Amino acid sequence: MDEIRIRGASQHNLKNISLNIPRDKFVIITGVSGSGKSSLAFDTIYAEGQRRYVESLSTYARQFIGQMDKPNVESIEGLSPAIAIEQRTASHNPRSTVGTVTEIYDYFRLLFAAIGVCHCYRCGRVIQSQTIDSILERILSLPDNTSFSVLAPLVRGKKGEFQKELKKLQKEGFARVRIDGKIRDLAEDIILEKNKRHDIDLVVDRLVLKEGVRKRLRDSLEIAAGRAEGLVRIVPVNGEEMLFSEKYACPDCGISLPVLTPRMFSFNNPYGACPDCNGLGSSMRFMEYLVVPDAGLSLREGAIAPWAGRSSLYYYNVLDALSTHYGFDLNTPFNKLPGKIQKVLLYGSGDEDIKFYHDRGNKRYFANRPFEGAIKQLDRRWKETASTGVRNDLMRYIDLSACDTCHGARLKKETLAVTVMGKNIYELCLMSIRDCYHFFEELQLSPQEKNITERIIREIKNRLQFLLNVGMDYLTLARSTSTLSGGESQRIRLATQIGSGLMGVLYVLDEPTVGLHQKDNMRLIDTLKKLRDMGNTVLVVEHDADMMLACDHIVDIGPGAGTQGGEIIFQGTPAEILQSDVSLTGRYLSGKESIAMPSKRRSVGGRYIILEGASENNLKNIDIKIPVGVFTAVTGVSGSGKSTMIIETLYKVMARRLNQHTGSMGKIKKVVDLGDIERVIMINQHPIGRTPRSNPVTYTGIFSFIRDLFTNLPESRMRGYKPGRFSFNVKGGRCEACEGNGLIKIEMHFLPDIYVTCDVCHGKRFNADTLDIRYKDKNIADVLDMTVNQALIFFSNIPSIKSHLQMLSDVGLGYIHLGQSATTLSGGEAQRIKLARELGKKTNSNTLYILDEPTIGLHFADIQKLLDVLMRLVDMGNTMVVIEHNLDIIKCADYVIDLGPEGGSGGGRIVASGTVEKVAGEEKSSTGQFLRKMISG
Numbered sequence: 001m002d003e004i005r006i007r008g009a010s011q012h013n014l015k016n017i018s019l020n021i022p023r024d025k026f027v028i029i030t031g032v033s034g035s036g037k038s039s040l041a042f043d044t045i046y047a048e049g050q051r052r053y054v055e056s057l058s059t060y061a062r063q064f065i066g067q068m069d070k071p072n073v074e075s076i077e078g079l080s081p082a083i084a085i086e087q088r089t090a091s092h093n094p095r096s097t098v099g100t101v102t103e104i105y106d107y108f109r110l111l112f113a114a115i116g117v118c119h120c121y122r123c124g125r126v127i128q129s130q131t132i133d134s135i136l137e138r139i140l141s142l143p144d145n146t147s148f149s150v151l152a153p154l155v156r157g158k159k160g161e162f163q164k165e166l167k168k169l170q171k172e173g174f175a176r177v178r179i180d181g182k183i184r185d186l187a188e189d190i191i192l193e194k195n196k197r198h199d200i201d202l203v204v205d206r207l208v209l210k211e212g213v214r215k216r217l218r219d220s221l222e223i224a225a226g227r228a229e230g231l232v233r234i235v236p237v238n239g240e241e242m243l244f245s246e247k248y249a250c251p252d253c254g255i256s257l258p259v260l261t262p263r264m265f266s267f268n269n270p271y272g273a274c275p276d277c278n279g280l281g282s283s284m285r286f287m288e289y290l291v292v293p294d295a296g297l298s299l300r301e302g303a304i305a306p307w308a309g310r311s312s313l314y315y316y317n318v319l320d321a322l323s324t325h326y327g328f329d330l331n332t333p334f335n336k337l338p339g340k341i342q343k344v345l346l347y348g349s350g351d352e353d354i355k356f357y358h359d360r361g362n363k364r365y366f367a368n369r370p371f372e373g374a375i376k377q378l379d380r381r382w383k384e385t386a387s388t389g390v391r392n393d394l395m396r397y398i399d400l401s402a403c404d405t406c407h408g409a410r411l412k413k414e415t416l417a418v419t420v421m422g423k424n425i426y427e428l429c430l431m432s433i434r435d436c437y438h439f440f441e442e443l444q445l446s447p448q449e450k451n452i453t454e455r456i457i458r459e460i461k462n463r464l465q466f467l468l469n470v471g472m473d474y475l476t477l478a479r480s481t482s483t484l485s486g487g488e489s490q491r492i493r494l495a496t497q498i499g500s501g502l503m504g505v506l507y508v509l510d511e512p513t514v515g516l517h518q519k520d521n522m523r524l525i526d527t528l529k530k531l532r533d534m535g536n537t538v539l540v541v542e543h544d545a546d547m548m549l550a551c552d553h554i555v556d557i558g559p560g561a562g563t564q565g566g567e568i569i570f571q572g573t574p575a576e577i578l579q580s581d582v583s584l585t586g587r588y589l590s591g592k593e594s595i596a597m598p599s600k601r602r603s604v605g606g607r608y609i610i611l612e613g614a615s616e617n618n619l620k621n622i623d624i625k626i627p628v629g630v631f632t633a634v635t636g637v638s639g640s641g642k643s644t645m646i647i648e649t650l651y652k653v654m655a656r657r658l659n660q661h662t663g664s665m666g667k668i669k670k671v672v673d674l675g676d677i678e679r680v681i682m683i684n685q686h687p688i689g690r691t692p693r694s695n696p697v698t699y700t701g702i703f704s705f706i707r708d709l710f711t712n713l714p715e716s717r718m719r720g721y722k723p724g725r726f727s728f729n730v731k732g733g734r735c736e737a738c739e740g741n742g743l744i745k746i747e748m749h750f751l752p753d754i755y756v757t758c759d760v761c762h763g764k765r766f767n768a769d770t771l772d773i774r775y776k777d778k779n780i781a782d783v784l785d786m787t788v789n790q791a792l793i794f795f796s797n798i799p800s801i802k803s804h805l806q807m808l809s810d811v812g813l814g815y816i817h818l819g820q821s822a823t824t825l826s827g828g829e830a831q832r833i834k835l836a837r838e839l840g841k842k843t844n845s846n847t848l849y850i851l852d853e854p855t856i857g858l859h860f861a862d863i864q865k866l867l868d869v870l871m872r873l874v875d876m877g878n879t880m881v882v883i884e885h886n887l888d889i890i891k892c893a894d895y896v897i898d899l900g901p902e903g904g905s906g907g908g909r910i911v912a913s914g915t916v917e918k919v920a921g922e923e924k925s926s927t928g929q930f931l932r933k934m935i936s937g
Contacts, residue, residue, distance in 0.1 A: 001078040004045070004506075004537070008074030012039040013566040021045075023078060025552040026532045027539050030585050031569070032859040033828055034561030034815055037541045038510070042084060044071045045539065046508040049082025080506040080537060085493050092482045094280055095268055099429055099477035102467065102496055107460045109262040112425050114456065115449045116260055116418040120250035124417075127257060130249040132221050138244070139209075139217065139234055146209040150217070151178060151233040152224035153243075155200035156258075157271055161192050162200060169202060176203040178235075197270075201233055231258060257414055265418075265425050267410035274410055277403035281410040286375045286382075288346060289667055290397045293656060295335035296670035303334035304345065304374050306397060314358060321356045322371060335669070348373030429478035432904040436477065437464040466495035469527045470512075471520030474639030474903025485643070487514030491524070498527065503535035513544040514856050517637040517885055518930045525550045543859055545589055549574045556583045562787065562815025588860040595864050595888040597935075601915065602630045602874070602894040607676060609848070609879075611653060613669025617644040618908035621669075624650055625913075626897075628675035631870065631880045633893035635919075635927040636911070639903025642883045643852065647682070650881070651850050654680040677879065679847040683834045685827030685856060692741065693729055694822035697784070700837045702804045702818070709798060710780055716773050725770055726780050733770035735761035784819030791818055807836040810872075812865035828857035835869050845877035855886040863888050887934050890927065891916055898925045 003020040010016050013036050021027055029037045048071050054062060099105030118127040142148070155162060169177065170186040177184055178201040184190055192198055204227070205220035207213055224232045230246035248257040258264075266272045273279030292303055299319055302308030307315060323330050328341050337345075349371040357366045372380070382394050402408035409416055409426040416424045421443060431439060440461050445453065467473070470491040481489065490512055497507065512524060525547060532538045532552075540547065548554060554577050556570040570576075570583035580586035587593040607628035615621045619641050626632055634642050649666030656665055658680050688699045697703040707723040710716060716725070725733035728740030738744050738758035742765040745755055757763040764771060764781040771779045776794065786794060788808045795801040808814070811832040816825070825833070831854055838849070854870075855863055867889065874880050884890055896919045900911040912922035920931040 003078055005075075005077040006040075006045070006073065007076075009040060009044050010072045011044045012036060013562055014039050014044070014072075015566040017566070017568050019555065019568055019571060021537075021539070021555070022553055023080075023537050024532065024535060025537060026528055026550075027537070027553045027555065028548050028551045029539065029541050029555045029557065030543060030548060030859070031557035031565065032559075032561050032584065033812070033826070033857055033862045035557045035559075035565035035859075037557055038826070039566070040555075040557065041508050041539055041541050042086075042510070044073050045076065045079070045506070046082045046084045047071045048073065048076050049079050049506055050084075052079065053081050080504055082506040082508060083497065084508045084510075085490055085497065085512070086510050094282075094480065094482065096481040097429070097477065098475050098479045098481065098484075098492065101481055102463055102477075102492060102499075104460060104463050104477055105429070106262075107456050107463075108425055108428060109265040111453055111456050111460070112265050112418055112420060113260045113262045114452050115445070116420055118248050118257055118260070119417040119419065120253050120255050121413040121417040122253045122255065123250065125250055127248045127250050127255070129247045130244055130256065131246065132218065132225060134249070135221055135225075135232060135244045135246075136214070136218055138242075139221075140214065142209055142236070142239075144209055146239070147237040148207060148209070148239075149203055149235045150205045150207065150220040150224050151201040151235055152204055152228040153199070153201050153231045153233050154228055155198055157197045157199060159195055159197055161194050162198070165200075166190055174202060174204075177201065178203060202227055229259070255414075260418065264415050265411065272411055272415050274403060274406035274412055276405040277410070279410045281403055281406060281408040282400040283403050284398055285401055286378045286394075286397050287399045287401060288375070290399055290665075291346065291374055291378070292334055293653075293665065294671045296333050296672075298333050299330045299345075306374060306378060317358055318356060318371075321354055325354045344371065344373065346373055346375045348376045426478070430476055432473060432906075433464055433467045433475055433477065434473035434904075437461065437468060440464070463495070463499050466498045466527075467492070469498075469523050469530075470495050471516050471523055471638055474637075474905075474907065476904065485515050487512070487516060488638075490514070491516075494527065494531075498531055498534075501534070506537045506539065507531060509538070509540045509542075511542055511544075511857065512540065513542065513547060515638060515853060515885065517926065518546070518887070519926050520638060521546045543855075543857070548577075548585070548589060554585075556585045558584060560815065561812070564815060584861055585859070593860075595860065595867065595892070598892050604630055604895050604915070608673060609650070609654070609675040609677065610672035611650065611668050611670070612672055614645060614649045614666060615668070616648050616666030617641065618905055619644055619649070619666075620908040622908070622910055626650065626675070626879070626881060627895050628677065628879050629874070629877065630894035631874050631892070632882070632895045632897065633890045634881060634883045634897050634899070635885070635890055636899030636907065637901075637903050637926050640899040640901075640907035642899055644908075645899065646850060646881060646883055647852060651680060651682055654848060655682075675879070677846060677848045680850070681838065681847060682850045682852075683831055683838070683854075684852055685831045685854075687822055687827075688825065688830045688833055689822035692821040692823055695784075695819050696788075696808065696813070696816060696822075696825075696833050697818045699822070699833060700804055700808065700840065702801060705798075705801045705804070706780070706783060709801070710773055710775060713773060713775060719769075719773075721770075721773070726766075726773075728765040733766055735765060735767050737761065738765070740765050784817070786818055787815055788818065789814035804836075804840050807839045808833070810839070810865075811836045811869050812862055826857050828854075828862075832866070832869075835866075835873075838873065839869065847878045849873060849878055849880050851880070851882045853883055853885065855884065855889055860888070867892055887930055891931065891934055896927075898922070898927045900924075900926060 002023050004023060005020050007018045008016050029041050031037050051070060054065055097105065119125065120127055166177065166186060175186055177186060180199055204224045207217060221232055225246055232244045234242040243256045245256045245258060247259055249255065263269045264272045267279035277283055291305055293305055295303065297303040319330055326341055326344065328337055334342065352370060353368040354371050355366055355368055357364050378394060378397055381390065385391060411426060416426060418424060428436060440457060472491055472495065494512060513521060516524060528538050542548065551574060554572065554574060555568065556577065558565055558567065558569040570580050570586060577583055577586040578590040604627045609626040609628060611624040613621050614624050624645060634646055636642050644666060649668060652665035653668060653671060654674065654677065657674060658678065688694060697706065707726040710726050711721055711723045724730050728734040734740035735758060737760035742758055742761065742763040743755040744758050761767065766781055771781060773779060788805055792802060792805050792809060795805065813829060813832055816829065854866055858866060863886065870880055882889060890896060893916060896913065896916055897910060898912040898919055900907055900909065901924060912919045912925040912928060916931060919925055919928045920935055922928040
């Protein structure tokens with residue numbers, strides 16, 4: 001069968017559609033936002049493929065796997081096992097890195113264990129193997145009459161009971177062992193926990209260093225080394241233990257290492273992880289840049305944030321005493337003070353006494369004592385307090401910083417002293433994927449090393465190549481996955497899937513071009529074609545024009561969104577859709593319809609937001625200058641530093657100043673000007689609520705007006721009903737059988753949980769008395785079931801409700817239901833609901849709005865609606881900053897800031913800034929090249 005045949009698909013808003021999708025082809029499903037693309041691709045095709053696979057497993061196995069409901073479809077034939085590569089955020093586990101999720105780090109561990117060169121972490125010399133004679137001489141150099149034991153390490157960090165091994169040792173004549181640091185007699189009944197890791201050392205001999213002991217010591221060392229694969233542990237009664245190896249030891253420092261194994265290079269294993277941070281690479285502490293967020297301020301102006309705003313006389317007396325003692329001016333900016341003074345102010349004067357004074361009545365009292373310092377004082381208060389309020393206040397000045405022992409490398413110093421071609425494993429992970437690939441291309445090995453590592457290096461290079469192919473060349477393998485965007489984590493999973501080399505699989509992807517610059521698009525398209533050529537069906541939900549024109553087959557769903565969508569408008573090849581007048585997508589692709597360039601741009605000048613010396617992540621000490629009162633687009637190749645500049649630095653600095661934001665912020669030298677901005681708001685694509693009880697009208701506040709309307713009806717007033725009566729979240733008016741959910745969950749154990757409509761309220765969520773109250777013959781449940789467009793007509797004579805509903809309609813959400821669960825809304829829909837709420841605010845001007853790729857999930861037609869809303873907010877006297885790759889948005893901006901020139905370490909600089917036309921003329925700008933084609937074409 002060369003087709004996937006779908007019949008009678010009615011999931012969500014799909015209108016009982018039937019279609020055939022060619023197998024082993026690259027297929028795009030497109031259409032306006034909310035038309036039913038994801039309902040077809042993910043909730044029907046993928047869900048059924050996954051469900052059939054899970055049903056083939058035993059009932060025992062099924063209870064451990066997340067079950068999927070059977071989609072609402074009559075039949076699907078020709079379906080392969082399905083894998084979904086969605087846009088969900090990657091793991092938030094702090095131990096998860098790009099290297100670990102792609103498994104490249106696992107191959108690194110094998111490589112270093114196989115051919116790594118050991119060095120002494122103290123002197124840097126290459127560690128050589130030790131002989132029994134060199135071990136003997138080292139022990140004989142200890143002071144006379146030293147009592148010590150000779151141990152053979154038999155078990156190191158392994159789980160088990162080891163009953164057979166212990167009994168065998170007893171039969172062989174040994175008397176004692178050391179288990180987990182405690183000496184035990186082999187004659188006693190030793191019972192160990194089976195699931196706990198244990199260390200077992202055999203006590204070979206106990207000696208005192210004196211004349212005549214040499215022969216016996218040598219025999220004991222040979223027995224110990226023979227028993228423990230060349231390892232010998234010497235445990236003096238008073239002194240530090242010594243581990244010797246016949247394989248690795250430093251001749252100068254006497255430092256020994258066990259045989260290199262892959263677990264020594266794992267920061268998730270106690271044998272490799274840094275003992276101080278347990279392999280996290282960071283620790284929580286009070287940070288200088290948070291305690292002094294704006295070093296351009298003086299102490300009088302509140303440079304030290306925890307002291308800012310204090311008006312007590314004591315505080316000024318302390319500062320006065322410090323300035324007198326050290327001879328500095330309190331009006332000098334903090335960054336102009338000598339380094340020694342800065343250090344004293346933050347970390348204290350140490351043992352140096354300072355003459356402090358305080359006034360009481362008419363007398364002045366003096367006291368000589370050291371000064372504690374701002375950070376030391378915060379540290380002490382954190383340790384001493386039991387108050388949650390005080391701790392929450394102090395958290396503003398705490399951030400993760402690199403571990404003092406491993407400096408962020410996560411591994412033990414012994415492990416970091418092992419190198420391949422002069423690089424340790426952490427240095428290799430700090431390289432960008434592009435540089436790392438070049439490292440392995442140029443790796444020179446001896447014939448023996450080549451034989452050992454041939455397969456390992458081939459796997460490493462293949463996986464690095466896959467990441468390069470999906471535009472991830474700027475990432476480092478040490479990058480934490482929690483810092484990746486949804487698009488980045490999706491492309492990493494895509495690269496991993498290509499590495500698996502599967503055939504006959506149905507891959508379903510959700511907008512893989514998200515966050516990808518136009519120059520990287522072709523590489524991603526080639527990667528998807530490679531996946532197809534391996535014998536797989538690639539099904540992609542996508543709006544990108546380049547991707548649509550490069551595919552084999554297009555399915556366009558529409559014509560509108562929500563209840564107006566769910567139909568097949570067009571199905572065929574890219575060449576055929578360009579000729580179609582029925583398909584809205586086809587009209588945009590062929591150029592019959594387009595998003596017009598603005599006839600006039602707002603003039604840039606006057607006020608600016610200016611931050612100097614931004615250096616977070618890969619930013620190269622740049623000055624951020626954003627014009628106020630206009631629409632600014634921030635562009636650049638993937639990984640060039642756009643999010644770091646706007647979200648980590650600009651937003652967090654502004655939020656700290658204006659919104660009392662308490663988290664960390666990007667490193668800057670000085671805040672020059674905030675441009676008289678009064679508020680800063682980030683409008684992202686995060687859900688508007690995490691529970692099914694949250695919906696568009698509760699989030700926007702419209703539900704309060706609707707409940708007030710129902711409360712003031714004559715019938716409600718006669719019964720004494722209050723607004724809470726019309727809420728499904730509190731007792732009183734809701735149906736108590738389902739607690740206002742409308743559904744009741746029935747657990748089915750190894751089958752999926754079933755949600756059945758409540759048989760008391762029949763899904764209405766309210767009790768009968770509440771539903772008796774009607775306005776224009778509609779009760780509260782009927783109102784929540786209306787779409788925004790229906791409600792606009794219904795409430796046309798209620799201005800307070802109509803004006804807010806109009807905002808939702810203006811942002812293109814006329815199709816959503818008023819009571820639609822927040823968990824069913826897409827990221828783009830959630831973002832537009834937030835925009836509608838902002839539009840509805842009465843006092844809305846002089847606000848900085850920041851949006852990160854608002855076009856995610858938007859069709860060409862929806863982008864026009866979004867632009868209209870953004871322009872409306874700017875016309876109200878606000879400032880708009882948008883991080884964007886979409887050229888239709890960029891060409892409509894008043895001002896463009898382009899970062900680059902490359903991603904990762906090659907980025908972090910402002911390549912071009914100015915009007916769209918100015919950036920388009922900049923030869924060095926990658927974005928400018930694509931803008932030039934669009935403007936001229």
